[in-house]
Amino acid sequence: MAEKKMWGGRFAESTAACMEAYSESVSFDWQLYAEDIRGSQAHARVLAQQGFLTGDEAVRICEGLDMAKAEIESGDFVWKTEMEDVHMNIESRLTEIIGPLGGKLHTARSRNDQVALDFRLHVADRLALWQERLVALVEVYVARAEEHRETLLPGCTHFQPAQPVSLAHHLLAYCQMFKRDHERVTDCLKRVRVMPLGAAALAGTTHPVNPRAVADDLGVDEIFVNSMDAVSDRDFVLEAVFDGSLIMTHLSRMCEEIIIWANPNFGYVRLPDQYATGSSIMPQKKNPDACELMRGKTGRVVGSLMGLLVLLKGLPMTYNRDLQEDKEPFFDADKTVSASLGIMAGMLKQIEFVPGKMAETVKRGFLNATELADYLAAKGIPFREAHHITGAAVAFAEANGVGLEDMSLEDLQQFSDQINDDVFDVLDYKAAVDRRTSPGGTGPESVVFQIDGLKSWLTSRK
């Protein structure tokens, strides 16, 4: 005799054990239990409004679901693989608790619209957490930038020393990335917060359901327009994981910089003990493992995005069981993104910047060469020619092991008779930064403007 599944009415034989193990999802989708219960309670209340249940029946269902939730949270709930997923586990426990009335809950609903709702509620909650953590991270960046408005380091292009910038300006560049990430998540949330319940299996239902009322009950903004789309749309998950991939990509760029800066040949930062590790064989080592792991885990999140894109690409309408494979990539990506944002904030708060080391490399890289070329151009020499003259002066300084600012006026004048005493003001590195007053440049006014803008953004986010 076949063991009875919830859907087992037409089956004579029970599922093969290997098939049961292959198809179950409860081992991971149990994580949706809170959303499943929230969604079912809203559904029950609206079923009562619509006259399918009496008020008392809806109350008993909601209370039964609360009991199941308490059991889950205390660890007393027995998850059963043979019940396949979180939805059927909870519904069957509800029926054990309140009797046959539990069987009425699934009226006008299918697991197809149910799972879409649960997952949407879950993704929305997690995205809100990412946003909180992005705000907390930007707050740390801004605080560190404020401390280092006067600290100079070589700004690079092609990872070659290019022009001096303030460390504040460098750090604030990341704030713009994370602020955009936050905005992207806000935009994504518009498409996550959509009510699919009422689509039923795929075609809608003969029952007079009220998706708007369920949406209002759950605080969801929009309702679905097409039932077939409602049960098969996973764009919202892909978008969320894309946003997560980009957050990780931004974090990974910072990690790469910290790893380089922590190398003693740079020595721009000292890693906080709490976020570094040692070597079991080389006693002198302090390794930037947090950054390396974060850089590595970025690949994992991007991998989840790729998996999801491929998952969807060949699916005919509407719900296909393939879609069960959408959960783990999101869970995994979420775990990584949420943790990484927290770790970066914690590490950045404590990291020790070493302005002296940065200043040394500023001096070594001829970072004031553009200043000399601009100086000559300002005296009426065509910029291309000024560029050549400066190049020759750099070659001379390099051969003599000095910086441009260390050359004597006579030495400089061999390259152009337009060079006067005032050149030394221009060759000063700090002046090179201070004179960059163009909007969004590294000059102090722009840096203050950026900090003020970010601070009011942070206040508006709280």
Ligand code: ARG
């Ligand atoms: N565990 C399933 C999933 O995650 C729930 C929906 C199952 N629906 C169905 N028609 N078999 O997709």
